[in-house]
Amino acid sequence: xxxxxxxxxxxxxxxxxxxxxxxxxxxxxxxxxxxxxxxxxxxxxxxxxxxxxxxxxxxxxxxxxxxxxxxxxxxxxxxxxxxxxxxxxxxxxxxxxxxxxxxxxxxxxxxxxxxxxxxxxxxxxxxxxxxxxxxxxxxxxxxxxxxxxxxxxxxxxxxxxxxxxxxxxxxx
Numbered sequence: 001x002x003x004x005x006x007x008x009x010x011x012x013x014x015x016x017x018x019x020x021x022x023x024x025x026x027x028x029x030x031x032x033x034x035x036x037x038x039x040x041x042x043x044x045x046x047x048x049x050x051x052x053x054x055x056x057x058x059x060x061x062x063x064x065x066x067x068x069x070x071x072x073x074x075x076x077x078x079x080x081x082x083x084x085x086x087x088x089x090x091x092x093x094x095x096x097x098x099x100x101x102x103x104x105x106x107x108x109x110x111x112x113x114x115x116x117x118x119x120x121x122x123x124x125x126x127x128x129x130x131x132x133x134x135x136x137x138x139x140x141x142x143x144x145x146x147x148x149x150x151x152x153x154x155x156x157x158x159x160x161x162x163x164x165x166x167x168x169x170x171x172x
Contacts, residue, residue: 018143021151025139028158032132035165039125042168046118049111056108060101067097117172124168131161 074090077083138154141147 017148021139021143024151024154024158025136028132028135028139028154028161031158031162031165032129032136035125035128035132035161035168038165038168039122039129042118042122042125046115046122049115049118053108053111053115056104056111060104060108063097063101063104067094067101070094070097121168121171124164124171128161128164128168131157131164135161 070090071094074087074094077090078087135154135157138150138157142150142154
C-alpha cells in the first residue's frame with residue numbers, strides 16, 4: 001500500500017468514528033431535550049401547587065378571622081343587648097367557621113407536601129440535564145482532540161443523566 005492510500009484509510013476510519021460520536025451526541029441531545037422539557041413542566045407544576053397552597057392558607061386565615069368575628073359579635077350581643085338567641089346564632093356561625101377552617105388547613109398542608117414532592121422531582125430532572133450536558137461536552141472534546149477516552153467517559157455521564165431522568169419519572 002502506498003502512503004496516500006494509508007492516509008485515506010486513516011481518514012475513512014476517523015470519519016466513521018466521528019460519525020459514531022456525532023450519533024451519540026445526537027441521541028444524548030434528544031435525552032437532554034426531554035429532561036429539560038420535563039424539568040420546566042415540573043417546575044411550573046410546582047409553582048401552581050404552591051399557589052394553591054398559598055390560596056388555601058389565605059382561606060384558612062379568613063375563616064379563622066370570621067370565626068373570631070362571629071364569636072366577638074356573640075359576646076357583644078350577649079353583654080349589651082342580652083339577646084341570647086341572636087348571640088347563640090353568632091356562636092354557631094363561629095363554630096362552623098372554625099370546623100371549616102380545620103378542613104382548609106388540612107388541604108393546605110397536603111398541598112405543601114405535594115409541592116415538596118414536585119420540587120424533588122424537578123431537582124431530579126435538573127440533575128439529569130446537567131449530566132447529559134456534560135456528556136455532550138465530553139463528546140465534543142473527543143471530536144476536537146481525537147482522544148476517545150472522553151467519548152468513553154461521556155457514556156458514564158449519559159448513564160447518570162438517564163438514571164436521574166428515570167428516577168424523576170417514577171417519583172411521586
